[in-house]
Amino acid sequence: MAVAISVPSAATFTTTDAFSYAFTSYTPTANSLQVLIAFASATTAAGTCTDSGNSLTWTRRASAASGTGSTIYVFTAQEGGSPAASIVTFDCTGDQASGCGLHMFEVTGHDQSTPLKQAIVTAAASST
Numbered sequence: 001m002a003v004a005i006s007v008p009s010a011a012t013f014t015t016t017d018a019f020s021y022a023f024t025s026y027t028p029t030a031n032s033l034q035v036l037i038a039f040a041s042a043t044t045a046a047g048t049c050t051d052s053g054n055s056l057t058w059t060r061r062a063s064a065a066s067g068t069g070s071t072i073y074v075f076t077a078q079e080g081g082s083p084a085a086s087i088v089t090f091d092c093t094g095d096q097a098s099g100c101g102l103h104m105f106e107v108t109g110h111d112q113s114t115p116l117k118q119a120i121v122t123a124a125a126s127s128t
Helices: none
Strands: 004-006 012-014 020-022 033-040 048-052 059-065 071-078 087-091 100-108
Touching (some): 012 020, 048 071, 087 100
Antiparallel strands (some): 004 100, 020 087, 033 100, 048 087, 059 071
């Protein structure tokens, strides 16, 4: 099966001050990898992600603060074989954000036992 990437839920953008931001309810595809990208304005909180409905284990894969005090986060969760309608929530408790953009991607056809693989690529030493 070929790897495919889709957008299962419309992106959410708001300028509301809050400690958490949520998507509308959607049902993920069975056995898919859920990938959430969150950009939160004016917060450097550690950030977490949860959902109601599927009780997935969300893992923060990366986060990076900008020079303006905002942070971008990447979370993933492996969906099981019997998904249910779910509401995914990004949380920045401890440092309220002044707005947030959330974008969800869904990956299918991937290696479910090791969905993310990383490799370090180094440039060859120059001989000149």
